[in-house]
Amino acid sequence: MRYVTTSARTTERLGQEITRETAHRFKKRTQALVFALDGPLGGGKTTFTKGIFKALGVRGRSVSPTFILLRRIKLRDKGSLYHADLYRLEDPRAIQALRLKEIFAAPENIVVIEWAKHAGRTLPKKTVRVSFEHGRNERERIIIVREDK
């Protein structure tokens, strides 16, 4: 699906809606629910992530974990929300240290990865890919959501 937003608020709301809909559809999943976000600086990835946090009832700010790569927030019921920002991941081998495979293996986990393209091919099947592009003006963003097979 292709969406066009013209404010940070609507990008956030889109993140919220996509999360609700996807989490519902993937209720009986066998591995983690993964959102892989890609796009330029200022594209709206962290803003969209705020919406993901809201949909999951997580309070607090979805600050980009730029200096720690991966942040874990325990969810109310079971499992955790992991928020990664791989912008600074220069050596793709460093990804192994994050133990993402273990995180992906637990169906109760939800994982949001900004700059997911830096993760190479380590993402699981059915990953929800969200790409961001700047539009015709400062406030326009083109957001494309698709699911990996």
Ligand SMILES: Nc1ncnc2c1ncn2[C@@H]1O[C@H](COP(=O)(O)OP(=O)(O)OP(=O)(O)O)[C@@H](O)[C@H]1O
């Ligand atoms: N339609 C829009 N959607 C999202 N953000 C918008 C929009 N219009 C303007 N903005 C502004 O663009 C910026 C988006 O920043 P955000 O941190 O979400 O980007 P990002 O993709 O995470 O960037 P980075 O890769 O640097 O972390 C914010 O300052 C926001 O207010």
Ligand SMILES: [Mg+2]
């Ligand atoms: Mg960001």
